[in-house]
Amino acid sequence: MANSSSGDSVVDRIVRLISAFPQDVNALQLSDLASRAGLPLTTTHRLVGQLAGHGLLETAPGGMVRPGLRLWELVNRASPALALRQAAMPFMEDIQQVLNQNVNLAVLDGWEALFVERLSRRGSVANRAQVAGRMPIHISSAGLALMAHQDKAMQQEYLGQFTDPEGRLAAADVRALLAEAAHQGFAQLKGVVDAGTWGIAVPVLDRRQRAVASLGVVVPLQEMRLQALVPALQTAARGIARQLADA
Amino acid sequence: MANSSSGDSVVDRIVRLISAFPQDVNALQLSDLASRAGLPLTTTHRLVGQLAGHGLLETAPGGMVRPGLRLWELVNRASPALALRQAAMPFMEDIQQVLNQNVNLAVLDGWEALFVERLSRRGSVANRAQVAGRMPIHISSAGLALMAHQDKAMQQEYLGQFTDPEGRLAAADVRALLAEAAHQGFAQLKGVVDAGTWGIAVPVLDRRQRAVASLGVVVPLQEMRLQALVPALQTAARGIARQLADA
DNA sequence: GCTGGACTTCCGGTGAACGGAAGGACTGGC
DNA sequence: GCCAGTCCTTCCGTTCACCGGAAGTCCAGC
Incomplete structure (x- = not known):
């Protein structure tokens, strides 16, 4: 999407973000997530904020991020x-x-x-x-x-x-x-x-x-x-x- | 994100798209999905194409769309x-x-x-x-x-x-x-x-x-x-x- | 008190996303 | 066999939401 220097779309980024979580369920640090997903920290921060707004991710105080219940719900519903x-x-x-x-x-x-x-x-x-x-x-x-x-x-x-x-x-x-x-x-x-x-x-x-x-x-x-x-x-x-x- | 007349971001749209699937698991028509998600047909078509490229959705020949295995996998992994x-x-x-x-x-x-x-x-x-x-x-x-x-x-x-x-x-x-x-x-x-x-x-x-x-x-x-x-x-x-x- | 590391906010440029319009593909009615 | 209706797909010029560097804030640890 707009202006990504890497040329990937917002969809790409979201997928990378969600895929970045390893099998072990625990939360990731924001900066850790950013590096795993290969995204700039700022971008990660913004996207995580948006996704968390929908409950697809959850942010714990202190910047830890983990997959949200709502994401699980949506996917397992259909x-x-x-x-x-x-x-x-x-x-x-x-x-x-x-x-x-x-x-x-x-x-x-x-x-x-x-x-x-x-x-x-x-x-x-x-x-x-x-x-x-x-x-x-x-x-x-x-x-x-x-x-x-x-x-x-x-x-x-x-x-x-x-x-x-x-x-x-x-x-x-x-x-x-x-x-x-x-x-x-x-x-x-x-x-x-x-x-x-x-x-x-x-x-x-x-x-x-x-x-x-x-x-x-x-x-x-x-x-x-x-x-x-x-x-x-x-x-x-x-x-x-x-x-x-x-x- | 860019240019949505309705003022919602790409993240919003993706969430709406995924949430649009009802409990019953069967696939939806593209136009049906568009109306359920409240998105223009063209936009739906483009987004579905992108999501399907990542395996988050699957398109059957004839325009039927259903949630993809990869989405299930990503979410249920963590x-x-x-x-x-x-x-x-x-x-x-x-x-x-x-x-x-x-x-x-x-x-x-x-x-x-x-x-x-x-x-x-x-x-x-x-x-x-x-x-x-x-x-x-x-x-x-x-x-x-x-x-x-x-x-x-x-x-x-x-x-x-x-x-x-x-x-x-x-x-x-x-x-x-x-x-x-x-x-x-x-x-x-x-x-x-x-x-x-x-x-x-x-x-x-x-x-x-x-x-x-x-x-x-x-x-x-x-x-x-x-x-x-x-x-x-x-x-x-x-x-x-x-x-x-x-x- | 200082230093390092992490999260958060700001903001101007830009190019990806938007969606109307037109083009195909297919189906069923007559 | 033609025509109308429905749906999917492609095209393309405009626009504004996203991008990400830089600067600000917070918090431990030394």
Whole structure:
């Protein structure tokens, strides 16, 4: 917008401002926020003031800034993620009660799995997936389950650009994982994300058999109930799909 | 910002645009969105384009617009509501498993209770509280539990401005409800929100004994376990408070 | 009392945002 | 097949809201 020497618009700035908050929820200093967002202090001050006027941010005395309740409210009142979450929650709780381990719900966004919800319990094994957190497709069972049930075209595009920063996997390896997941109807990764944990995920399919979400669990490697576990996840996934179609 | 004939800034417009989405999650037509937000069509078109460029909104072919995943992600990655939710979820699940009824978590915002989380189950009685939904203080047990444990000054201010649009309650009635809730340590409303349901809520207190949140349940009127129910809620609330203090 | 760091206010220039008007795209009625 | 209606999209000259350096204020810590 007007006169930005950097040539970005007000929208850009607002997005940068909101994105500047790290996962840890605590408030940021105004000047800290300014540097994280890459904005001049004065500009940050003015924008924060405006946003705070709408309750999208909150300023504590002393210049600390944190995301506001109203922002949370607005976004969580109407969001595609919310509809999905609402449809899935009862089924996720059912799964959790039976297994007493982590349950998660993810969608595909870009070339990553975005986790929409996670239920965990004291005593569950470690679970890297955070709510609103992301994981690369090829090292999350959720990501594999999602990508294995996409258009051929999208899979090609994904594999075409695939590079593993750590160089452990080639595109061909991922292709094999996807093929296996598509064939079996579920994806699994043993000890990949964390040694000692086992991720298993099934797709939630729409009418065209495309994955709109994935439902997964993280269990200890010793878990023996695979025979019962996968059907339970698949049944739940079907229930979620039905809920989504009805709404 | 620049040149708005109506004198509002770009920030104002963006807020209006995002607020324009109603609870129901479905997408809006561009022109519909424009009129709901009270913005000229051209302006709406431009802003939506910019916001969509950042993924804060998504445009479907045909001009339909809906909130974007990235917006949800940004907000749910860092928010005071999220920290509260995370601290409370395990306790809410415990309560739910025992009672098998609706459990909700609310905070005070303005003169309303804002519901941060709700767990419900097939077979639960009706529950008006929606996630990210609001209810007036005087007709929600959550609201009463929250207000009953605020500063005297804030209570005075609240009662001073109180008017019941339906004219059924006077400020003195609400004062009595608050006094009872403060004395008992929990708030209850029988058949007020919905005939046949009974709302019970306890405050989550910080070190200064101020309510930062409320934990509540909605049960059928026939529920007989009040003797056990309130202590269970209070124990859970104390657990949540401990989690919050530790974090 | 002084120094450093952080927040806040001021203010003139300027270019991004504004929105009317015109152009497409699509649909349904006849 | 044409026409009317509805909606989305693009164009472009004018304007004023935003920008950000500089100066002011506040508050700890030494």
